[in-house]
Amino acid sequence: xxxxxxxxxxxKEGFYKEYGGAFLPPAxxxxxxxxxDAYFAISKSHNFISELRSIRKxxxxxxxxxxxCNRLSEKYGGRIYLKREDLxxxxxxxxxxxxxEALLARYLGKKKxxxxxxxxxxxxxxxxxxxxxxxxxxxxxxxxxxxKEHPNVVRMEILGAKVVPVSKGLKTLKxxxxxxxxxxxxxxxxxxxxxxxVVGPHPFPMMxxxxxxxxxxxxxxxxxxxxxxxxxxxxxxxxxxxxAMGIFSGFIDxxxxxxxxxxxxxxxxxxxxxxxxxxxxxPGIIHGFKCYLLQDEDGNPSPVYSIASGxxxxxxxxxxxxxxxxxxxxxxxxxxxxxxxxxxxxSRLEGIIPALESAHAVAYALKLAQKDPxxxxxxxxxxxxxxxxxxxxxxxxxQYGIE
Amino acid sequence: xxxxxxxxxxxxxxxxxxxxxxxxxxxxxxHVLKALEQGGTDFVEVGIPYSDPxxxxxVIQNSSSxxxxxxxxxxxxxxxxxELKNTVNIPVILMGYLNxxxxxxxxxxxxxxxxxxxxGLIIPDLPYEIxxxxxxxxxxxxxxxxxxxxxxxxxxxxxxxxxxASTSFLYMVSSxxxxxxxxxxxxxxxxxxxxxxxxxxxxxxxxxxxxxxxKTYREVCRYAHGAIxxxxxxxxxxxxxxxxxxxxxxxxxxxxx
Ligand SMILES: Cc1ncc(COP(=O)(O)O)c(C=O)c1O
Numbered sequence: 001x002x003x004x005x006x007x008x009x010x011x012k013e014g015f016y017k018e019y020g021g022a023f024l025p026p027a028x029x030x031x032x033x034x035x036x037d038a039y040f041a042i043s044k045s046h047n048f049i050s051e052l053r054s055i056r057k058x059x060x061x062x063x064x065x066x067x068x069c070n071r072l073s074e075k076y077g078g079r080i081y082l083k084r085e086d087l088x089x090x091x092x093x094x095x096x097x098x099x100x101e102a103l104l105a106r107y108l109g110k111k112k113x114x115x116x117x118x119x120x121x122x123x124x125x126x127x128x129x130x131x132x133x134x135x136x137x138x139x140x141x142x143x144x145x146x147x148k149e150h151p152n153v154v155r156m157e158i159l160g161a162k163v164v165p166v167s168k169g170l171k172t173l174k175x176x177x178x179x180x181x182x183x184x185x186x187x188x189x190x191x192x193x194x195x196x197x198v199v200g201p202h203p204f205p206m207m208x209x210x211x212x213x214x215x216x217x218x219x220x221x222x223x224x225x226x227x228x229x230x231x232x233x234x235x236x237x238x239x240x241x242x243x244a245m246g247i248f249s250g251f252i253d254x255x256x257x258x259x260x261x262x263x264x265x266x267x268x269x270x271x272x273x274x275x276x277x278x279x280x281x282x283p284g285i286i287h288g289f290k291c292y293l294l295q296d297e298d299g300n301p302s303p304v305y306s307i308a309s310g311x312x313x314x315x316x317x318x319x320x321x322x323x324x325x326x327x328x329x330x331x332x333x334x335x336x337x338x339x340x341x342x343x344x345x346x347s348r349l350e351g352i353i354p355a356l357e358s359a360h361a362v363a364y365a366l367k368l369a370q371k372d373p374x375x376x377x378x379x380x381x382x383x384x385x386x387x388x389x390x391x392x393x394x395x396x397x398x399q400y401g402i403e
Numbered sequence: 404x405x406x407x408x409x410x411x412x413x414x415x416x417x418x419x420x421x422x423x424x425x426x427x428x429x430x431x432x433x434h435v436l437k438a439l440e441q442g443g444t445d446f447v448e449v450g451i452p453y454s455d456p457x458x459x460x461x462v463i464q465n466s467s468s469x470x471x472x473x474x475x476x477x478x479x480x481x482x483x484x485x486e487l488k489n490t491v492n493i494p495v496i497l498m499g500y501l502n503x504x505x506x507x508x509x510x511x512x513x514x515x516x517x518x519x520x521x522x523g524l525i526i527p528d529l530p531y532e533i534x535x536x537x538x539x540x541x542x543x544x545x546x547x548x549x550x551x552x553x554x555x556x557x558x559x560x561x562x563x564x565x566x567x568a569s570t571s572f573l574y575m576v577s578s579x580x581x582x583x584x585x586x587x588x589x590x591x592x593x594x595x596x597x598x599x600x601x602x603x604x605x606x607x608x609x610x611x612x613x614x615x616x617x618k619t620y621r622e623v624c625r626y627a628h629g630a631i632x633x634x635x636x637x638x639x640x641x642x643x644x645x646x647x648x649x650x651x652x653x654x655x656x657x658x659x660x
Contacts, residue, residue, distance in 0.1 A: 021530075021533075022530065024457060025458035025528055025552065030557065168468075169454070178457075182460075287457070288528065293502075297476075297506070298476040298477065298507075299453075300454040300502075300503065301454060
């Protein structure tokens with residue numbers, strides 16, 4: 001990997017080799033150009049940087065710790081460490097980019113933040129940011145996810161956000177994105193779309209990565225402090241890929257560190273039973289950007305599924321698509337079953353209930369640890385699992401001794 | 404010469420109508436085209452259904468979902484359009500999003516367009532710069548006109564560029580929003596139309612998005628070469644189906660009141 005990877009990608013037009021860009025109807029294209037210009041002008045100003053740093057420290061509670069999993073490592077071998085984004089305020093890494101996006105919105109004089117959410121974590125984080133800055137907030141969420149992630153819906157409402165149910169198609173993340181774009185286009189002057197991952201048209205994948213970069217920077221320093229070396233591998237789950245880009249970006253120029261992105265293998269490899277975009281997809285365009293895409297032979301996005309609502313998206317970040325092609329990151333997958341096992345293992349061996357999304361990364365780390373017990377693996381524990389407990393107990397409780 | 408260019412050279416107050424291929428039924432496409440011509444439509448835009456459009460309002464989105472459920476695809480559309488030249492004389496444009504076209508293969512897509520007699524394309528999510536860099540030659544070699552969209556936010560410099568690159572007409576989106584039915588013109592829309600008119604572009608312009616009746620059609624014609632009606636016609640198809648006499652009545656009402 002060449003030095004200064006982060007300066008090299010994306011290009012001025014938002015491309016990561018052939019991926020990314022902004023494939024948009026003109027009305028949206030022009031709004032994105034405005035946001036790009038504003039982002040470059042504002043985010044590099046001293047005031048913006050120091051305000052964001054102060055927020056990170058005093059409001060979010062950063063830096064989040066890196067934690068060594070004693071009992072888990074003992075059982076599975078290797079040395080397993082967690083970057084504790086579950087301890088980030090509001091319970092997931094999502095607040096890292098939401099505070100950045102909302103701060104940008106305030107600089108731009110926007111009145112309202114609009115976004116989609118899958119698991120509800122991005123929605124909760126954005127509602128949190130909106131409350132902090134005194135902005136309105138409207139979150140679009142598929143009806144299936146609303147039912148599954150009920151606690152997060154309640155949290156968003158308590159925080160003062162409006163939750164808009166989406167009843168089209170499969171009623172999950174992809175349709176929520178469609179609906180949020182539509183709402184945004186009705187009033188692009190007063191509102192801003194705050195996308196929930198490193199996806200969407202330029203500048204979103206770059207902006208969200210930049211705001212998540214703090215995770216990787218902290219983790220690298222903390223890991224070295226703790227162990228005197230760099231981890232052998234870094235593992236993160238990949239839905240759109242924001243938590244993964246956050247932690248990977250801290251290690252991307254360290255060639256000796258292997259990076260693993262974990263996709264949801266769902267319940268089988270049949271179309272509609274998984275969301276393993278990079279394993280099974282082909283390059284295509286969705287929601288205004290080019291990436292690996294699960295699509296049918298006519299170019300319509302395929303139905304997707306995962307036990308983790310935050311991972312079931314038929315596309316993936318353009319930067320991940322490039323990192324796959326150039327071989328810097330290894331992408332693999334973990335099934336629903338393996339993720340649930342890891343969910344209980346981490347809960348019962350370490351007293352940490354992970355989000356189902358993050359449980360995918362934990363499951364993969366356990367595999368790596370078993371394969372090579374002499375090595376160290378750092379997992380981005382992107383969120384806590386409170387939102388998932390009812391769903392897990394109802395569907396899997398019995399198998400794990402909960403009546 | 405391209406059929407579409409010809410229409411613009413010889414007429415003003417043009418009426419163009421949009422509908423989604425395969426809606427309301429899989430085999431409606433040619434029926435609807437024929438009835439639209441009989442009613443007096445000057446040219447037609449046929450939409451290629453796509454599941455996740457970023458520029459269509461609920462009415463058109465709904466027609467796309469139904470068309471997809473009817474099994475409509477580019478392959479099926481080109482099969483149907485084999486009879487296009489034997490069915491209508493008016494120019495036909497296809498409108499579709501980029502991904503289905505890329506998946507089909509853009510070269511064979513353009514080749515198919517030429518063979519069946521499609522005159523132009525509107526691909527709302529194909530950026531102008533990428534068109535220039537990658538596809539302009541291909542379009543021109545096949546005599547397919549690429550139609551650019553402009554919005555109230557498009558700056559003058561860019562409009563001039565698009566004007567120079569256009570071979571048929573510019574599509575003026577009448578407000579910076581998604582498609583849908585609106586009633587009457589607003590003050591800001593009129594200002595926008597006047598601004599474009601005063602630029603004295605070489606390329607004729609059509610106003611689309613939000614035109615639903617004779618009155619707005621005529622009003623728009625004061626500022627532009629004509630109007631494009633979409634959602635209002637889709638709504639008509641929703642209520643009346645693809646019955647030819649109803650379609651003819653709809654077009655006549657729009658055009659002549
Ligand atoms: C805890 C957690 N991790 C991961 C994700 C997936 O998003 P990304 O791949 O952008 O990190 C989500 C999404 O909702 C989440 O809530």
